[in-house]
Amino acid sequence: VDPQIAAGIRAVIDGKAKPPGSLGRIEDLALQLGMIRHPGEPRGDNAVLLVFAGDHGLVAEGVSQYPSAVTVAMVMTYLAGRATANAFATANDIDVRVIDIGVAAELPVHPKLIDAKVRMGTANAAREPAMTAEQAADALSRGYRIAVGEIKAGADIIALGEMGIGNTASSALVVHRLAPAPLDDCIGVGAGQDDAGMARKRATITKAAARSDATAPLDVLAEFGGLEIAGMAGAILGAASQRRPVIIDGFISSAAALLAIRLCPAARDYCVFAHRSAERGHDIVLHALDAKPLLDLGLRLGEGTGALLAVPLVRAAARMLTDVASLDDVLAGKI
Amino acid sequence: VDPQIAAGIRAVIDGKAKPPGSLGRIEDLALQLGMIRHPGEPRGDNAVLLVFAGDHGLVAEGVSQYPSAVTVAMVMTYLAGRATANAFATANDIDVRVIDIGVAAELPVHPKLIDAKVRMGTANAAREPAMTAEQAADALSRGYRIAVGEIKAGADIIALGEMGIGNTASSALVVHRLAPAPLDDCIGVGAGQDDAGMARKRATITKAAARSDATAPLDVLAEFGGLEIAGMAGAILGAASQRRPVIIDGFISSAAALLAIRLCPAARDYCVFAHRSAERGHDIVLHALDAKPLLDLGLRLGEGTGALLAVPLVRAAARMLTDVASLDDVLAGKI
Structure with a gap:
């Protein structure tokens, strides 16, 4: 995977509607999954x-x-x-x-x-x-x-x-x-x-x-x-x-x-x-x-x-990355 | 729950087709679930x-x-x-x-x-x-x-x-x-x-x-x-x-x-x-x-x-208790 993309994905995770870092290891896992599939999105259903x-x-x-x-x-x-x-x-x-x-x-x-x-x-x-x-x-x-x-x-x-x-x-x-x-x-x-x-x-x-x-x-x-x-x-x-x-x-x-x-x-x-x-x-x-x-x-x-x-x-981490709203959108009432 | 039933459920878990104790905390969890539902069986689907x-x-x-x-x-x-x-x-x-x-x-x-x-x-x-x-x-x-x-x-x-x-x-x-x-x-x-x-x-x-x-x-x-x-x-x-x-x-x-x-x-x-x-x-x-x-x-x-x-x-522990064959049955070729 390309280490250059880590910061961008980490920023997306940090911007989710939750206190930064509050998902601990699941955030690290989401980062790994995001990097594996970049520029696509991770899936875990199958x-x-x-x-x-x-x-x-x-x-x-x-x-x-x-x-x-x-x-x-x-x-x-x-x-x-x-x-x-x-x-x-x-x-x-x-x-x-x-x-x-x-x-x-x-x-x-x-x-x-x-x-x-x-x-x-x-x-x-x-x-x-x-x-x-x-x-x-x-x-x-x-x-x-x-x-x-x-x-x-x-x-x-x-x-x-x-x-x-x-x-x-x-x-x-x-x-x-x-x-x-x-x-x-x-x-x-x-x-x-x-x-x-x-x-x-x-x-x-x-x-x-x-x-x-x-x-x-x-x-x-x-x-x-x-x-x-x-x-x-x-x-x-x-x-x-x-x-x-x-x-x-x-x-x-x-x-x-x-x-x-x-x-x-x-x-x-x-x-x-x-x-x-x-x-x-x-x-x-x-x-x-x-x-x-x-x-x-x-x-x-x-x-x-x-x-x-x-x-x-792994499924939860993938869904967190793809499904959770950004804090900005939540606070702006856009959800 | 009735502490008297613990030994019987533990014996069932120990008799499953796996080395005794090899599922660690999942065995303790299965015991707890078994005791909660005894004499019924635990479920976890819903x-x-x-x-x-x-x-x-x-x-x-x-x-x-x-x-x-x-x-x-x-x-x-x-x-x-x-x-x-x-x-x-x-x-x-x-x-x-x-x-x-x-x-x-x-x-x-x-x-x-x-x-x-x-x-x-x-x-x-x-x-x-x-x-x-x-x-x-x-x-x-x-x-x-x-x-x-x-x-x-x-x-x-x-x-x-x-x-x-x-x-x-x-x-x-x-x-x-x-x-x-x-x-x-x-x-x-x-x-x-x-x-x-x-x-x-x-x-x-x-x-x-x-x-x-x-x-x-x-x-x-x-x-x-x-x-x-x-x-x-x-x-x-x-x-x-x-x-x-x-x-x-x-x-x-x-x-x-x-x-x-x-x-x-x-x-x-x-x-x-x-x-x-x-x-x-x-x-x-x-x-x-x-x-x-x-x-x-x-x-x-x-x-x-x-x-x-x-x-x-919890779902896995419940299924372990209900679905896994006994070691005796596996070794006797009954599976």
Whole structure:
């Protein structure tokens, strides 16, 4: 976005029928949305959540208390409309798309499932690269095209979510290399781990990190990444290319945002960070991206649940910019 | 609500297809909503914002940089759909009702304006009681009946807002007596004040406080209160009587909640505190009511803007409780 237009949009916001600054963070958000769409106006009615699902070879090392089969079970739950992401989306009139970008199982054909599978889950990154460079690029490209397609079909806002047993482990490695930050600070409990499980998770991630010294974004993605992380990073770049806001969820989505922004720094301007996750490591990504999330509700589920709860704030900020009268008009009795 | 039912509802929430506790504050909110509606189920589709408008005789002493005429101008702006409250409500499919409970002017008849006027603004509380005990009871009763009427017409959620030049001064007095808390800690800048204005505001409020040592809720309301504060307090009691959640906005709405809860402590169970206002004194009320608001966005506008932004969270929490499958069913392949 063009920094030159900020002052003009800020003046419009300050001139609205309210004390200047009295809408706090919503004014900052309105400014961001106004800059993204300038000289057009931001809209928020049509919001779409893209849930990217993928599995992780690291699960073979015991980084999660759940097996990869849970990824499949949750994909079926999204398709049935019975997961938390569906509930939050229904509550707030947001469409949900479920994308198989790399689930480690053949999924049944379903009218609501987008088949974008790159491979049957990643390889075990503790022993070998998670994917090839070609597969990494392919997953990015598929995410990019899906986001662009949704926007061309009318989406005003793209929200991101993911499902993938083991993906906090993969994200820890991505954040460690791209923030960068000490590896141990990037490792959290994910969906839940006891002490023995955490020790196993740490040892596995440390072993993976020792296998490669990659620091370039695409190399880090191929060595340690997840297919759903790649898909989300691609979707961020796709949304930015179409000049639409993209709402980032928690730790894993933020790792994808970090990847996208390291690939293309201008993508940062299009990212809205939804919430501060309770997952350890999230603050590291937020700090690395100079991001202050809108919500702090102790969420640590993923699925895009936090992103869904931020959609109403984005819609409100857009409407504030487009619909609210100026104070001058109100005081002059012109309303 | 019955504390005995909490454990059962918490068990349902813990059994949903997600790691226990992974939805943080939304789980607490779902518990509250479940308890409010037990043995029925919470709903959130139909949400209504009640904006109570009233004027303050204290304005004659210069407690605000704006004249009472701004209250009228803003009421007309709500009716025209051009205020921030309208923008936020439109963005999130929430109905808005504008209630004249005590604007100090004759307002034109308008199909969207509810005429519940008790008197033409309050008297100057620095010199005499703001209203009579009968008027205080009347304003409470009108607010109560309006909320009950909306619920009987189908509202699942009542959100509260207000407009009234001078009402942070009135609220400071109410909070000072009912929290209770030192007067000076309850006084903030409201819609904006320079140093001279703040000195004038403090002196006026101090003068009013010296006039009466009232501490009983209805006496405090009559001595220092506002008609919109009374109306909101009545609406809280009305929502509680119908077992519906009522979303409290910022400082002034919270002063009304404090009044309602001092009158009827059981009303506390029905209150959802939307956000932490930037207005000084709000934290005092929140602390007095053991309330932890959902949002912290630096808002200090009033109008119900913060309450409107919390409606989507209430809707999401309700849907989580009613729509999300159990983990047992997901793992057993029953979804």
